[in-house]
Amino acid sequence: MKNQSRKEFLQQSAMAGAALLLSSLEAVAFTENKKIKIGIVGCGSVSGQYLPHLSKSAHVELVSVCDIVLERAKNRAKEFNVPHVYEHIYQQLAGAPFDLLVNLTDMQEHGRLNKMALASGKHVWSEKPMANTYKEGKALLDMAREKKLRIWGAPAVVNSPQFAFMSKAIQEGKLGKVSAAHAHYGHEGPHWSAFFYEKGGGSLPDLGVYNLATLTGLLGPAKSVIAMTTIVTPERTVDNKGKIQVEAEDNAMIIMEHEGGVLSHVQSGFNYFDPYGHGGKGQDRHTISIWGTKGNMGLVGYDWAPFGVDLATMDSPTPVRHVPDPKTYVWQEGATVISKSLLDKNEPLISPEHALHVLDIIESARASSQTGQKISLQSSFRWPIV
Numbered sequence: 001m002k003n004q005s006r007k008e009f010l011q012q013s014a015m016a017g018a019a020l021l022l023s024s025l026e027a028v029a030f031t032e033n034k035k036i037k038i039g040i041v042g043c044g045s046v047s048g049q050y051l052p053h054l055s056k057s058a059h060v061e062l063v064s065v066c067d068i069v070l071e072r073a074k075n076r077a078k079e080f081n082v083p084h085v086y087e088h089i090y091q092q093l094a095g096a097p098f099d100l101l102v103n104l105t106d107m108q109e110h111g112r113l114n115k116m117a118l119a120s121g122k123h124v125w126s127e128k129p130m131a132n133t134y135k136e137g138k139a140l141l142d143m144a145r146e147k148k149l150r151i152w153g154a155p156a157v158v159n160s161p162q163f164a165f166m167s168k169a170i171q172e173g174k175l176g177k178v179s180a181a182h183a184h185y186g187h188e189g190p191h192w193s194a195f196f197y198e199k200g201g202g203s204l205p206d207l208g209v210y211n212l213a214t215l216t217g218l219l220g221p222a223k224s225v226i227a228m229t230t231i232v233t234p235e236r237t238v239d240n241k242g243k244i245q246v247e248a249e250d251n252a253m254i255i256m257e258h259e260g261g262v263l264s265h266v267q268s269g270f271n272y273f274d275p276y277g278h279g280g281k282g283q284d285r286h287t288i289s290i291w292g293t294k295g296n297m298g299l300v301g302y303d304w305a306p307f308g309v310d311l312a313t314m315d316s317p318t319p320v321r322h323v324p325d326p327k328t329y330v331w332q333e334g335a336t337v338i339s340k341s342l343l344d345k346n347e348p349l350i351s352p353e354h355a356l357h358v359l360d361i362i363e364s365a366r367a368s369s370q371t372g373q374k375i376s377l378q379s380s381f382r383w384p385i386v
């Protein structure tokens with residue numbers, strides 16, 4: 001049998017996967033054809049970013065909001081003119097009909113609520129992570145396929161024009177043979193909710209997830225990982241529970257091995273002071289760097305809010321800044337973008353397999369830190385993305 005490189009294999013599987021996905025998109029049904037009807041569960045901090053974006057989209061209709069803290073759902077409904085309000089998801093799922101559940105709840109609730117939504121025939125857009133474990137996430141994806149439904153998970157970093165520029169530069173060989181990459185993202189940690197620090201939370205699924213999606217998106221699926229995770233601040237005070245013990249990692253470093261000997265490093269945590277603040281706006285330093293035998297490039301700003309890419313090559317060694325404008329890309333666009341994909345029956349760049357691969361890396365990083373072992377990964381996704 002002809003030897004096939006892993007890259008060729010991934011490209012072939014990507015084509016087969018895309019064909020399968022497209023056919024499944026053609027098979028999905030909606031309550032109406034013109035707009036995707038949306039129900040939102042979780043009306044906390046991030047809903048304040050999603051709702052303004054969704055409410056301006058021509059492709060969606062906001063049908064209902066739900067929160068176990070009913071007052072929050074009522075306030076969002078009033079603010080964004082959403083007709084139906086619920087306290088519990090089972091009421092929402094049985095109430096005013098909609099097509100897509102947008103899950104913006106605590107990380108620990110995602111898997112359970114996403115499963116309930118699929119079981120009642122809804123498509124799902126989930127904030128990260130899609131589930132608490134890779135196994136649970138894979139079962140959700142299988143369930144969605146079986147029911148001819150779709151499920152996707154944040155982040156949407158692969159949609160940025162800076163990601164596209166970097167991916168094309170790599171694919172076109174502008175950097176020569178790529179060897180290494182680094183990415184970092186952190187802040188001082190959320191102060192509003194305890195779940196970020198409880199079991200099933202942590203800085204990796206909240207923050208590291210962006211860099212992991214970007215680096216695997218650029219360099220291909222990880223074959224293995226080795227990592228260390230720690231807790232730097234064992235006790236925190238948060239708005240909803242007062243003083244709490246931190247159970248999930250708030251400090252993490254991961255090394256991934258990709259195809260062809262490429263190594264990449266991600267660091268993230270809840271103990272990072274950044275003089276430019278949470279969004280990193282205005283900073284000129286790179287948060288993502290990629291090196292190759294003939295060039296290197298660096299992403300200015302965080303990957304979820306990028307401000308440009310600096311590229312230097314052997315032929316043109318003075319770094320030049322490209323794509324300084326994010327154009328229409330915003331990190332909270334995922335649910336809006338996939339709604340348009342559902343209507344147009346076009347496969348979006350974001351894929352659930354990619355989100356699950358990132359979840360697999362996070363779980364494996366924790367296992368590596370616990371055991372001191374390098375962990376091999378089996379999961380994969382269609383690549384290259386751009």
Ligand SMILES: NC(=O)c1ccc[n+]([C@@H]2O[C@H](COP(=O)([O-])OP(=O)(O)OC[C@H]3O[C@@H](n4cnc5c(N)ncnc54)[C@H](O)[C@@H]3O)[C@@H](O)[C@H]2O)c1
Nearest residue numbers: 042043044045046067068069104105106107109127128193
């Ligand atoms: N806050 C941000 O800026 C931000 C940015 C990007 C992604 N995220 C992600 O968004 C998710 C939510 O984060 P957040 O900061 O909005 O948290 P949050 O605590 O402010 O909001 C979560 C909301 O979900 C509600 N909720 C929890 N369980 C529920 C259930 N079973 N049914 C109905 N409602 C339920 C809570 O009452 C709360 O109002 C997390 O996955 C987080 O990683 C947050």
